Amino acid sequence: MSDITKQSLSELVENIKGKKLSSSEVTKAFVERSEKSKELNAYITEDYANALNKAKKFDEKPNLDLKLPGIPMAVKDLFCTKDLRTTAGSKILNNFVPTYESTVTQNIWNEGAILIGKLNCDEFAMGSSNETSFFGNVQNPIDKNLVPGGSSGGSSSAVAAQLTPITIGTDTGGSIRQPASFTGTVGLKPTYGSCSRYGIVAFASSLDQAGPMAQNVKDCALLQEIISTYDEKDSTSIDFKRNVYSKELTKDIKGKKIGIPKEYRVDGMPKEIEDLWKKGIEYAKDCGAEIIDISLPHTNYALPTYYIVAPAEASSNLARYDGVKYGFRAEGENLIDMYEKTRSEGFGAEVQRRIMIGTYVLSSGYYDAYYLKAQKVRKLIKNDFDDAYKKVDAILTPSTPSSAFKIGEKTNDPVSMYLNDIFTVPVNLAGLPGISIPAGHDAKGYPLGLQIIGKAFDEQNILNIAYAMEEKINFKNNITDWWIK
Amino acid sequence: MSIDLKTIKHISKLSRISVDEKKAEKLAGDLNSIFDFIEKLNELKTDNVEPLTSVAETTLKLRSDEVKSKNLRDQVIKNSPKENEDYFVVPKVIE
Numbered sequence: 001m002s003d004i005t006k007q008s009l010s011e012l013v014e015n016i017k018g019k020k021l022s023s024s025e026v027t028k029a030f031v032e033r034s035e036k037s038k039e040l041n042a043y044i045t046e047d048y049a050n051a052l053n054k055a056k057k058f059d060e061k062p063n064l065d066l067k068l069p070g071i072p073m074a075v076k077d078l079f080c081t082k083d084l085r086t087t088a089g090s091k092i093l094n095n096f097v098p099t100y101e102s103t104v105t106q107n108i109w110n111e112g113a114i115l116i117g118k119l120n121c122d123e124f125a126m127g128s129s130n131e132t133s134f135f136g137n138v139q140n141p142i143d144k145n146l147v148p149g150g151s152s153g154g155s156s157s158a159v160a161a162q163l164t165p166i167t168i169g170t171d172t173g174g175s176i177r178q179p180a181s182f183t184g185t186v187g188l189k190p191t192y193g194s195c196s197r198y199g200i201v202a203f204a205s206s207l208d209q210a211g212p213m214a215q216n217v218k219d220c221a222l223l224q225e226i227i228s229t230y231d232e233k234d235s236t237s238i239d240f241k242r243n244v245y246s247k248e249l250t251k252d253i254k255g256k257k258i259g260i261p262k263e264y265r266v267d268g269m270p271k272e273i274e275d276l277w278k279k280g281i282e283y284a285k286d287c288g289a290e291i292i293d294i295s296l297p298h299t300n301y302a303l304p305t306y307y308i309v310a311p312a313e314a315s316s317n318l319a320r321y322d323g324v325k326y327g328f329r330a331e332g333e334n335l336i337d338m339y340e341k342t343r344s345e346g347f348g349a350e351v352q353r354r355i356m357i358g359t360y361v362l363s364s365g366y367y368d369a370y371y372l373k374a375q376k377v378r379k380l381i382k383n384d385f386d387d388a389y390k391k392v393d394a395i396l397t398p399s400t401p402s403s404a405f406k407i408g409e410k411t412n413d414p415v416s417m418y419l420n421d422i423f424t425v426p427v428n429l430a431g432l433p434g435i436s437i438p439a440g441h442d443a444k445g446y447p448l449g450l451q452i453i454g455k456a457f458d459e460q461n462i463l464n465i466a467y468a469m470e471e472k473i474n475f476k477n478n479i480t481d482w483w484i485k
Numbered sequence: 486m487s488i489d490l491k492t493i494k495h496i497s498k499l500s501r502i503s504v505d506e507k508k509a510e511k512l513a514g515d516l517n518s519i520f521d522f523i524e525k526l527n528e529l530k531t532d533n534v535e536p537l538t539s540v541a542e543t544t545l546k547l548r549s550d551e552v553k554s555k556n557l558r559d560q561v562i563k564n565s566p567k568e569n570e571d572y573f574v575v576p577k578v579i580e
Contacts, residue, residue: 360488380531
């Protein structure tokens with residue numbers, strides 16, 4: 001089969017289970033395509049030889065009862081992988097080789113999947129365009145010199161370009177949903193506490209969540225049921241009844257109440273996004289859903305809140321990079337000098353900026369004015385959602401305020417870069433699940449996404465709505481393989 | 486509000502990140518534009534609002550106090566940039 005990499009995850013699983021394809025054939029196909037796609041710069045670390053060996057071993061004694069039997073998969077380089085370098089896109093972790101495995105990736109390998117490499121991302125997941133990575137920017141397979149979104153930009157690029165059948169990213173303020181939207185792929189940010197944070201390089205611990213990124217909703221549901229487990233190694237992991245999402249997936253969403261928040265009609269929103277949203281509402285109605293206007297009055301305060309809470313937590317989490325226990329060290333005249341040089345040379349500009357913001361808002365005399373204030377506004381934002389969910393089952397919004405932009409277009413203005421996450425950040429602040437599905441193209445032919453936000457722990461419901469709408473939308477990604485010579 | 490170079494130097498010291506003059510000026514510009522944007526929060530009255538520290542509405546679980554992983558010394562020290570036998574090595578602290 002020459003078109004192995006064009007198959008969806010579900011098709012590949014079926015073909016391996018039906019013995020029409022071997023793990024070796026599938027793994028070889030994705031490795032070869034990845035090798036031909038170096039120009040995308042989607043990988044930070046390749047592990048092709050090991051992957052091919054593991055596939056061969058799998059084929060010798062295939063366990064076809066597993067959910068991901070011999071399926072090759074690349075993952076975001078924010079997940080610690082035992083004995084394989086994990087960098088978080090940073091110079092400071094350039095030579096870090098974990099001695100343990102993240103729970104989320106362990107769950108994936110337990111179901112038979114095979115690691116083929118680690119995918120590029122913004123440094124410590126801080127960015128919306130993958131341009132803050134120490135390992136260089138990533139190309140969006142949609143068009144040359146277009147950003148793939150961020151921070152899970154290597155992940156979105158790799159799934160859209162079919163270098164991996166499926167992948168995982170992490171989402172602190174939109175880092176799964178925004179890149180999914182920019183590349184015409186599906187990305188789910190689960191409820192906070194759904195997927196274990198154990199072994200994921202920490203950015204902002206009260207917001208970080210791992211989640212699946214895929215070419216379609218069904219694949220996304222399958223991966224979600226694998227990665228979402230209660231884990232005692234993460235003290236914020238929540239023990240709730242998890243569905244077998246792919247088995248319970250249904251397109252029957254008749255009578256579901258879907259809210260349209262008026263505050264998401266932001267100033268200066270391009271007409272294309274407004275039109276996409278209107279079309280989305282029509283699709284939802286066609287599926288039998290009932291549309292209800294709602295209000296989330298504190299929406300405008302979500303981004304300023306996020307840019308206090310996330311840097312504050314980051315400044316605390318990143319205090320561990322001191323050049324002593326692991327990672328890069330710059331020599332200094334004394335201990336303090338060594339710390340300061342290590343962190344100044346080891347972190348990139350955006351990470352330093354956020355550590356400084358976080359340190360400032362937590363510092364003596366400013367804590368109440370900034371950090372405490374932000375935590376209070378965060379409560380108001382969560383209350384907005386709680387009120388809305390008394391009336392509706394889910395909320396429909398655009399995923400992003402624009403389509404993908406050119407590399408270098410927004411790097412000089414941090415605030416304009418931050419505005420990318422205006423529709424995704426409130427979901428993290430409230431700890432809710434949200435999914436982005438491709439829903440159309442703009443005039444340039446670049447993909448645009450719609451976001452469905454659910455109640456806490458109600459992943460099944462938003463997956464169902466996404467599944468039903470996906471059929472009506474019938475989106476086709478326009479990938480021309482321009483990077484393959 | 487405005488963050489001046491003196492404040493930048495103070496924050497950089499707290500952050501343990503060395504900055505030279507040029508970098509300090511760039512950071513002051515960036516941080517001022519970000520804080521202008523953050524100031525929007527002052528429009529809201531929040532005197533009677535409880536701060537939200539965690540969205541996970543659960544209490545921390547207790548577990549039995551047992552050692553589950555042992556003999557990790559080699560693993561712990563494996564990634565250190567400089568070590569001597571069982572110890573991390575740092576520049577001399579005591580004269």
